[in-house]
Amino acid sequence: MGIPSKHLVICILAVLPGLSHAQFDKIKDSMVQLSGIVMTADSLKALQGATITIKKEHRATITNEFGAFNMMVTKGDTIQFTFVGFKSQEVLIPFNIPGNQYTIIKTMTADTQYLAVTIIRPRPTKAQFERDFVNLKYNNFEDSIIRINMDPKILKSLSKSVPRDGKENSNYNLNNEAKSYYYSSQVPPMKIFDIPSWKKFIQSWKNGAYKQ
Numbered sequence: 001m002g003i004p005s006k007h008l009v010i011c012i013l014a015v016l017p018g019l020s021h022a023q024f025d026k027i028k029d030s031m032v033q034l035s036g037i038v039m040t041a042d043s044l045k046a047l048q049g050a051t052i053t054i055k056k057e058h059r060a061t062i063t064n065e066f067g068a069f070n071m072m073v074t075k076g077d078t079i080q081f082t083f084v085g086f087k088s089q090e091v092l093i094p095f096n097i098p099g100n101q102y103t104i105i106k107t108m109t110a111d112t113q114y115l116a117v118t119i120i121r122p123r124p125t126k127a128q129f130e131r132d133f134v135n136l137k138y139n140n141f142e143d144s145i146i147r148i149n150m151d152p153k154i155l156k157s158l159s160k161s162v163p164r165d166g167k168e169n170s171n172y173n174l175n176n177e178a179k180s181y182y183y184s185s186q187v188p189p190m191k192i193f194d195i196p197s198w199k200k201f202i203q204s205w206k207n208g209a210y211k212q
Helices: 003-032 128-132 140-149 152-160 166-182 194-208
Strands: 031-040 049-056 059-062 070-075 078-082 089-092 101-108
Touching: 003 031, 031 194, 089 101, 101 166
Parallel strands: 031 101
Antiparallel strands: 031 070, 049 059, 049 078, 078 089
16 A cells, blocks of 8 residues: 555654754764964974965865964865975875864974076176187178178068067057046047148158159
């Protein structure tokens, strides 16, 4: 004999609160409040600004001026400790932590890096520069290349294809904004009625600028 649908609905409604409560208790038990201090291994000096990251969630925090930190994690999470100039380290949060709090003191070791040898020499004096410049030897081919590269016509043509730098772009945008503010709520002047522009155009025409 089947269970009436009314009784079935009542049974489901009676069981749901128990399941929700059990699921909430499971999630609550898995959460851990992680706190600790990060310091150097040699001098036990607090590291301010060290990064503590939960690897699987890409969620992180940093230490304060005392090297202390506090964050919520889950049991079984892998926590990564990083700081510029120090070797990164990882810590696994145990599954069998009693309660929901876990404290750790992490000491970090300096990451030694060996750079290539650099030789620093003093700048030459004025007399040394004049001596080396006078005695500088170069062939005719290099001289021709220099003269071609320094040709005013070539430099002028190249200047048209060179993009603006940051300062020029800033000035260009500021000038455009200033013009738009200047003619705000009014019609900007038409260049067709600008007498100096017409004079400049006619003079350029006479000089043969538009023959092509």
